[in-house]
Each structure stands twice: as C-alpha cells, then as structure tokens.
Amino acid sequence: MTSLVVVGLSHRTAPIALREQVAAGESGAAELVGAARQISGVREVAIVATCNRLEIYVVADEPAAAANDLRALLARDREDVTRALYAHTGEAALRHFFRVASALDSMVVGEPQITGQVKDGFRRAREAGASGSQLERVLARALFAAKRVRGETALSEGLVSIASVAVDLTRKIFGDLEGRTGLLVGAGEMGSAAARALKAAGVQRLWVVNRSYERAQALAAKVGGEPAQESALPALIEVADVALCATAAPGFVLGYDLVAAAAKARRYRPLFLLDLALPRDIDPRVNLLENTYLYNIDDLDQVAAAGRNLRADEARKAEALAASEVAAFLRDAQVRAGAKVLAELRARAAEIAKHEAERTLRHAGPLTEEQTASIQAMAQAIVAKLLHAPAQALRAEAEALGEAGPLAEMAARLFALAPDDAQKPTLVPTSPPKKEVA
Amino acid sequence: MVVPFVHLSLLAYLAAGGCYLAWLLKPHDFSQRWGRRLLVSGALVHLAALVTEYTQSGADPFWRPGGSLSLMAFLIVTGFLALDFKRPIPVVGAFISPLVVAVLVPAHLVPDRASAVYGAGLVLHVGTAILGTAAFALSFGLSLLFLLVERQVKARRLGRLAARLPSLELVERLAWRLTLAGFVFLSSTIALGKFFAQRTGALDLKTALAYVAWFTYAVVINARLMAGWRGRRAAFLVLAGFLLIVGVYLGLYRSSAYGAII
Structure with missing residues (x-):
C-alpha cells in the first residue's frame, strides 16, 4: 500500500555545523529530488529545505x-x-508534516516563514514533475491546518519570528533603534524579513549588499534600504550598528580580520552581527572581540526558547489543532474510499438523467427555456430522490467502518461500478478539505 | 526629631530594596511601583531629617562624617530617582537601595566628631566629595548592571532577567556620564584637600587612596576619549575606582584624628 514517508534532519537533531554541511541549495535540492525519484517504489517526491531543516x-x-x-x-x-x-x-509522517507546515516544529514556534518555504519546496517539485496528486492533497490539507493554527491560536503573536527575535536582541544592545544604521548582506528570506522588521522598528539607514548590484537594488526597494556595491562591505561594517548576513556563500563573508579591523576603526562602538545563513557567513571568533556580539541561527533559537515557554498554552492548542487536522485528513481519506462508490453512483445516475431528459426534449418539440429547464430539473430530482436512501446508508457505513464496507461492494456490483478502485483506501481525500468544528 | 526621621527613611529604603528585589524575581508592575513610592517616601522623610538638622544646627553637621554620609545617601537616592523617572530602570533600584542602606547605617555608627577646620574651603571640599561619591556610587551600580547584561548578551544566554534589564547602551551611557561628573567632583575634592593638606602637611593612606582612585578614573576617561575604550574593560575600572573611594572613606573614619587630616 502506498504511504507517505519523510526522512530528514532539523535543528532538533543536528547542530548548525552539521546542518550547513548537508544544506541543499536550489540545485542541490533538485539533485536530491532526481535521486529520490530513482528509488524503487517511489511515486512522488518533494523536498523542504530551510536553514533549519532538510x-x-x-x-x-x-x-x-x-x-x-x-x-x-x-x-x-x-x-x-x-x-x-x-x-x-x-x-507519523503526516503528523510530522502538518507540524512542520504549522510552524510547530520550527525553531521559533509559530514563525510565519515556514509556510512559504514549504510551498516553495512543493512548487519546485511540481515544476520538476516529481510531485503528484497525493502529495498535493497532503500539502493542501497541511496548509489548511497551518491557516487554522495561525487564525485560531495566539501562537503567532508576540516574539515569534526570527525577525522579531533579531529586533528584540538589537534593542537589548542599543535600546531605541531610532537613528541607527543597519546592513543587510545577501538575499536570504530570513535576512530580508529581519531587515524589514529592523526598518519598521526605527532603523534609519539600511544598506543592502549583494554579489549582484541589480539584485541589491531590487532587494533594497523591497526592504526600504539603499543598495551598495559589494566592495563597500568593509567600509559599511565600520559604520553600521547592526549587520544581518544571509547569503548562500560557501565560506565566511565577514571574516575575523575584516571585523576586527572594523571594530578598531569604529573605536569599539557596539556592533551586533546576525548570521542567518547556512553555511555560516560570519567567522564565530568575532564574538571574542570587545563590544562585538554575534548571534547565529542556533543562538536565536535559545532566545526564542523563552518565547516558546511563554506561549506554551497556545502551542498546546495549536498541537491539538494540527492533530485534529491529521485525524480528519485520515478519516476523510478512508471515508472517501467508501464514498467513492457513492460518488460514482451519483455521477452515473446524473448522466442517465441528463441523457434521458435530452431525449425527451428532442421529441417534445419546441419548448420555452423555462419548460426545458423544468424537465431537466425533474429528471435530476427523480435521480436524487431515488438515491437519497442508498446514499445515506453508504455514507453511514463508510463513516462507521472508516473504509468501504459490504454495502459499498454490493452497490458497486449492482451498478457495475469499478469496485477495486472504489475500495482501495487512499492517502488523500478526493474533495477539498472541510473545516472541522473544534 | 532627626533620628526618628532617619530611621523612618532607612526603613523605607529597606522596603524599597525588598520591592525591587521582588521585581527582579517576578516583574509585577506592583512591586516596581511600590519600590519607587517607598524610595520617594524615604527620600522625602530623609529630606525632612536633613532640613530639621540644618534648622537645629546649621550646615555644620553635614561636614562631619555622619552627616556627610547621610547627605550622600540622600543624593544617591535622588540621583537614582531622577534617572528612574526619566526612564524606568527598576533593576538599578535593586542595586542602589541596598547601597543607600549601606551608606546610611554607618552614618549613625561613626562618631560624631567635630571638624577641626571650618570655612568655605572645608564646605567645598566635603561638598564636592559627597557629590562625587554619590555620582561614583551610581556609576558603580550601573557598571555592575552593565557587566551583568553584557555577560548574558555575549554568552547568548539571556536568562529570565533579560527582558527586565535595560539596554547595554543606555546603562553604559548613564554610567559614563556619572563617571565624568564624579571625576570632576573628585578632582575638585582632591585639589581643595591638597590645599588644606599643604597647610597641615599631612598625607595619609586616605589621601593616597584618593589619588589612586582619581588616577583610575582618569585612565577610564582618557582611554575612552583617546582609544575608544568602553564596555567591559571600562566597567571593571569603574568598579575598581569605586572600591578605592570606599577605601578612602574607611581610611577617613578609621583615622584617629579626623581634624588633623584636613
């Protein structure tokens, strides 16, 4: 029987040093998808790759x-x-995916970025032709669960995102951010979000540096900053109060010597460095410099832990909500297997009714539009009334058993439907999810 | 009438310290509010004591060891309250309240000896010493706080206190300004003291410690202005400077001939 499988590592199981070694960029993810598709028995593949998980x-x-x-x-x-x-x-894989999509397994529980990252991963898989209807339906339901978690709990309020943790830490060092200067290096999503949050918190000037100046211009327009050439980086680090690094560079963008020279040039005014990249962009030794404070993603996790504790009640609610969505999804999947007989029966009956109504209309001569509609409606109504009782019985059986039962089998045989397809439990529901009443 | 007032203010400072410590453990607005109220009440009663003292005996008691310590405690409290009203820093209250109690208790214990020399010079000498020490006491408390916050931020282990602590830069800036002010007063104190010492020709441990403290603060200020020294190193030097100032006071009150050293 087909089943969902997930294999990976995350911030919960691997430290940043290990995660950066197995990190998959866009091309690496595409390669992984290709390799996974070669595995025997694998029908669909998608990858979720973020700074905190692969x-x-x-x-x-x-x-x-x-x-x-x-x-x-x-x-x-x-x-x-x-x-x-x-x-x-x-x-278990379903439960895990729902928790990931709902940001319950995130470093900062409730952070909003993960939903976009999951969507991106599945979009890339779709474009590569690697994912199919089953994964798409799992994704749809997981995103629905994530939406409920966001809307029905206060999990996303307060200190939830890496961006807000970054702002909070910057305030811990500088206090009021009005008139401060910031520097964003790279185009990583988390870095951009943090830069926007800093700008919103009062940072006056925000320089944006990227390997490509055009990209820096585009990003600067997005985050409300000013683009700068990559060559200006050493000069900018001398004047910035806070610097965010989120590049995809394989080595250090801000090495020890560069930051040490900048610290001296700035007469050891406090400098806050946030390394949001994987692999890391900033040499960890710079934290040894006087009045220079470096935080990487794992450090932010520690800060966020306090926020997690504060929102423990909301997290419990969200967990229960995600679990109920998983249960509903599974129930739907099983019920739909039984209900598929019913759907096919209805489709067959509707087709017959339509066909017979058209035949009658052909022989009835010229009729007004209202008369035509009335005959068509009558045919559909006869079918609906005839199938009402059998449909109720089939639905009740499917819900009671959680799968297709003897009645469904009997109906399939009586009406010459496709019994094998109808009775085979599937991983995903065949209709859009309905909101479950909590 | 003076003594009951001082006892009342001492109790209020103690209770305020308790409130601020309670606030550190559990940051309720309640304990912060009452900490400040008690400190204000204590300062008002203390002021009443000082005014009563002045109306009864004139300014003379303030230039004696006990009176000068009492005046210094009052200045520390009002200095803190001025900062706290501008920008609430209840965590500093938790440092300052016990410090004020530590200053005010010996104010009653030291013998109330009469000054050997009276006059404008003495008033200025003791007055600037009191103001300088109050400023240094506040900068000492702020530097301690800075080291506490900085350690947490540097180690990336923001404890439960983290949310209640003011920003590093605010604490550092306040400590720097108070150190500067204290340095100006200390320089004046030493210059005036030197003037009197020349008259008597005496130089003792207290004076030597005052010179070392002055030199330490001079290093802090010079290093900051010339080489950009700030943060941890500067905070440690400020702590060392204040301990030397405490040494000056211990030397002052252990001296058997108070009048002779002026």
Whole structure:
C-alpha cells in the first residue's frame, strides 16, 4: 500500500555545523529530488529545505524500504549525519508534516516563514514533475491546518519570528533603534524579513549588499534600504550598528580580520552581527572581540526558547489543532474510499438523467427555456430522490467502518461500478478539505 | 526629631530594596511601583531629617562624617530617582537601595566628631566629595548592571532577567556620564584637600587612596576619549575606582584624628 514517508534532519537533531554541511541549495535540492525519484517504489517526491531543516517527502509503495534508501541518500555514508536523521512513515509522517507546515516544529514556534518555504519546496517539485496528486492533497490539507493554527491560536503573536527575535536582541544592545544604521548582506528570506522588521522598528539607514548590484537594488526597494556595491562591505561594517548576513556563500563573508579591523576603526562602538545563513557567513571568533556580539541561527533559537515557554498554552492548542487536522485528513481519506462508490453512483445516475431528459426534449418539440429547464430539473430530482436512501446508508457505513464496507461492494456490483478502485483506501481525500468544528 | 526621621527613611529604603528585589524575581508592575513610592517616601522623610538638622544646627553637621554620609545617601537616592523617572530602570533600584542602606547605617555608627577646620574651603571640599561619591556610587551600580547584561548578551544566554534589564547602551551611557561628573567632583575634592593638606602637611593612606582612585578614573576617561575604550574593560575600572573611594572613606573614619587630616 502506498504511504507517505519523510526522512530528514532539523535543528532538533543536528547542530548548525552539521546542518550547513548537508544544506541543499536550489540545485542541490533538485539533485536530491532526481535521486529520490530513482528509488524503487517511489511515486512522488518533494523536498523542504530551510536553514533549519532538510527533509525529503515521498509517496512510496514500500515505505520501510524507501525510508532506508532515503537515509542512505542523505547520509552518504557519514556516521554523524546518519545519527541526526529521522524517518517517519504513514500517519507519523503526516503528523510530522502538518507540524512542520504549522510552524510547530520550527525553531521559533509559530514563525510565519515556514509556510512559504514549504510551498516553495512543493512548487519546485511540481515544476520538476516529481510531485503528484497525493502529495498535493497532503500539502493542501497541511496548509489548511497551518491557516487554522495561525487564525485560531495566539501562537503567532508576540516574539515569534526570527525577525522579531533579531529586533528584540538589537534593542537589548542599543535600546531605541531610532537613528541607527543597519546592513543587510545577501538575499536570504530570513535576512530580508529581519531587515524589514529592523526598518519598521526605527532603523534609519539600511544598506543592502549583494554579489549582484541589480539584485541589491531590487532587494533594497523591497526592504526600504539603499543598495551598495559589494566592495563597500568593509567600509559599511565600520559604520553600521547592526549587520544581518544571509547569503548562500560557501565560506565566511565577514571574516575575523575584516571585523576586527572594523571594530578598531569604529573605536569599539557596539556592533551586533546576525548570521542567518547556512553555511555560516560570519567567522564565530568575532564574538571574542570587545563590544562585538554575534548571534547565529542556533543562538536565536535559545532566545526564542523563552518565547516558546511563554506561549506554551497556545502551542498546546495549536498541537491539538494540527492533530485534529491529521485525524480528519485520515478519516476523510478512508471515508472517501467508501464514498467513492457513492460518488460514482451519483455521477452515473446524473448522466442517465441528463441523457434521458435530452431525449425527451428532442421529441417534445419546441419548448420555452423555462419548460426545458423544468424537465431537466425533474429528471435530476427523480435521480436524487431515488438515491437519497442508498446514499445515506453508504455514507453511514463508510463513516462507521472508516473504509468501504459490504454495502459499498454490493452497490458497486449492482451498478457495475469499478469496485477495486472504489475500495482501495487512499492517502488523500478526493474533495477539498472541510473545516472541522473544534 | 532627626533620628526618628532617619530611621523612618532607612526603613523605607529597606522596603524599597525588598520591592525591587521582588521585581527582579517576578516583574509585577506592583512591586516596581511600590519600590519607587517607598524610595520617594524615604527620600522625602530623609529630606525632612536633613532640613530639621540644618534648622537645629546649621550646615555644620553635614561636614562631619555622619552627616556627610547621610547627605550622600540622600543624593544617591535622588540621583537614582531622577534617572528612574526619566526612564524606568527598576533593576538599578535593586542595586542602589541596598547601597543607600549601606551608606546610611554607618552614618549613625561613626562618631560624631567635630571638624577641626571650618570655612568655605572645608564646605567645598566635603561638598564636592559627597557629590562625587554619590555620582561614583551610581556609576558603580550601573557598571555592575552593565557587566551583568553584557555577560548574558555575549554568552547568548539571556536568562529570565533579560527582558527586565535595560539596554547595554543606555546603562553604559548613564554610567559614563556619572563617571565624568564624579571625576570632576573628585578632582575638585582632591585639589581643595591638597590645599588644606599643604597647610597641615599631612598625607595619609586616605589621601593616597584618593589619588589612586582619581588616577583610575582618569585612565577610564582618557582611554575612552583617546582609544575608544568602553564596555567591559571600562566597567571593571569603574568598579575598581569605586572600591578605592570606599577605601578612602574607611581610611577617613578609621583615622584617629579626623581634624588633623584636613
């Protein structure tokens, strides 16, 4: 039977040093998708790659075997990576994905960026032709759960995003941010969000540096900053109060010597550096410099932990909500299997009614539009009334058993429907999700 | 009438300290509000004590050891309240209240010896010493706070206190200004003291410690202005400077001939 499988590592299982070694950029993710598709029994693939996690989601015929192959694919014989990997299949994988999409497994619980990152991962898989209807339906329901978590809990209020943690820490060092200067290096999503938050908090000037000046211009327009050439970086770090780094560079963008020279030139005025990149952009040794404070993503997690504790009640509510959505999703999947017979029966009956109504209309001679509509409605009404009782019985059976039962089988045989397809439980519901009453 | 007033103010300062400490443990507005109210009440009663003292005996008691300490405690409290009303810093209250109590208690314990020399010079000498020490006491409290906050920020381990602590720059800026003010007063104190010492020719441990304290603060200020020294290093020097000032006072009150050293 096909099942959802997830294999990956995250900030919960791997420190930043390990995560940056297995981090997959856009091309790396595409390669992983391609390799995962080669695994026997894998039907659909999607990847969620953020600074804090790398996860491969597949729909596979043999979940256990697929999980093992995916582990091997990610670990590449590395013992430390193997230890950090986790794998879930079936309902556990669904639960995990719903929690990830709802930002319940995020470093900063409730942060809003993860939804976009999950969507991006699935969009890329769709464009590569790697994901199909099953993963798409799981995604749709997970996003629906995420929307409920955002709308029905206060989880996203207060100190929730990396951006707001960054602003809070900057205030801890500088107090009022009015008139301060900022520097954004790179175009990472988290960096841009933090830069926007700093600007909103009162930072007066914000320089944006990127390897490509055109990109810097575009980003500067987006975050309300001023573009600057990459060559100006050493000069800018001398005057900025806070610098955010979020590039995809493989090495350090701000090395120890550069920052040490800048610290001296700025006469050791406080400098706050935020490294939001993976692999890291700033040499960790710069934190040893006087009045220079460096925080990377894992450090922000520690700060966010306090926020997590404060919102523990909301998190519990959100967890319950996500769990109820997983349960509803599974129930839907099973009920739809039984209800598929009913849907096909209705479709068949509606088709017959339409056909017979058209035949009658052809022989009835010229009629007004109202008369035509009336005959068509009558035919549909006869069908609906005839099927009302059998439909109720089939739905009740499906809901009671959680799957297609003897009645569904009987109906399929009586009306010559496709019994195999109808009775096969599927991973996903066949209709859009309905909001569950809490 | 003076003593009951001082006792009342002492109780109020103690209770305020308790409120601020309670605020550190659990940051309720209630404890912060009452901390400030008690400190204001204590300062008002203290002021009443000082005014009563002045109306009864004139300015003379303030230039004696006990009276000067009492005046200094009052200045520390009012200095803190001025800062706190401008921008609430209840966490500093938790440092300052015990410090004020520590200054006010010995004010009653030291023998109330009469000054050997009276006159404008003495008044200026003791007055600037009191003002300078009050400023240094506040900068000492702020520097301690700075080291506490800085340590947490640097180690990326913001504890439960973190949300209640003011920003590093605010604390550093206040400490710097108070250090500057204290330095000006200390320089004046030493210059005036030197003038009197020349008359008697005496130089003792107290005076030597005052010179070392002055030199320490001079290093802090010079390093900041010339080399941009700030932050942790400067805070440690400010702590060291204040400990030397405390040493000056200990030397002053352990001296067997108070009048002789002026």
